[in-house]
Amino acid sequence: MAGRESQPMPASFPPADTDALLAHARAVAATVSDPEIPVLSIDDLGVLRDLKIAEDGALEVFITPTYSGCPAMNMITLELELALEKAGFDRVKVTTVLSPAWTTDWMTEDGKRKLKEYGIAPPSEKRAGRGALFGADEVQCPRCGSVRTNRLAEFGSTSCKALWQCQDCREPFDYFKCH
């Protein structure tokens, strides 16, 4: 996936066919990051769902909220509009879709790796069903790798995180909750 530095530009703009246009738009949209966890793009998170050309010719981008009350959604919408306008899409519409409901299972492997490097323990392995929410008995310390960790607080600095602490290196760390 394209990072901020390697934003691809097609040889001619706008590209001739719709597929190329949408692929370009998607690459641009994927450069928008989560304002609260800037190492993750909205594509890594699974927040960016789909893009299409609406009947009136506008580019329509579909995003889905992580949590119902996530305050980052307004910011993400604004940044998407700005990024796409800058890339030459003069009419952009960002639409929020609720179904299917976002889940941490949609986070890419690359996203999980980036989270860990940033110091946030990624959501634990996917498990089927509701048990997945609270199945995280083992959370690995993102600093030293120890699994001797314990939860300090269920609700952390943002809706999606809990506060944990490592028993070995004693560092407190954020854990991205299963959802």
Place this chain on the structure above:
Amino acid sequence: MAKTIRVNETPLVLYTLRRADDALILGHRLSEWCGHAPMMEEDMALANMALDLIGQARSLYTYAGEAEGEGRTEDDFAYWRDERGYRNLLLVEQQNGDFARTIMRQFLYANLADLYWRAMMKSEDETLAAIAAKSEKEMAYHVRHTAEWVIRLGDGTTESHARIAAALDELWPYTGELFEMDASEKALVDAGIAVDLGSLRDQWRANVKAVLDEATLTTPEDGWMQKGGRTGIHSEHLGHLLSEMQHVQHTIPGAVW
């Protein structure tokens, strides 16, 4: 100058507004703790739970506006209905009281909301089912967090036990309304849109009792129950809450950030 609105309460609009009002009013109550909770972690927890609820309310109000078809937004419903126009449960508008009381109120509500939203995921109404799929995961955390506190306070010191026991007794008469359904809701149940609340009652009581037992608290018997919220007849507390929540919009109508 904007004025108090009169909503065209079709069964679907009314049904959606009732759930939206529960979430908004309880979310607002929890937000009153911001900066006042007994410790930092709990300050964040209460604010986080408030945010979940206000987020749910926003989705529900938006949908109520679409269902009504008068072009109303979430803000119109939140800021431009008076006390009699609100359709929330009496439980959620009750004052915060001490920390034990806030936790008990959240515990009783979350245990219903958890079962309710899980059942609503099967609603024939796609939007409500989608909102349910998000909400049920959030409420599962509210259930776990408040249950931990109920146990800690109930099975704690003499003082903490007395406080959580008093909260339980004070709030129990508001739990009958959680399962109340009128004719318009029953019609929506028949249409596959709504959930039969009566069918959740035994499970709700069993889940609540399991935690209360562990907390060394006695589950009250159902006696006379308070009701009225669903038809706009509220306790004296809602008016005060609304006057604060709506103050800025009523002073400067249409003000935006």
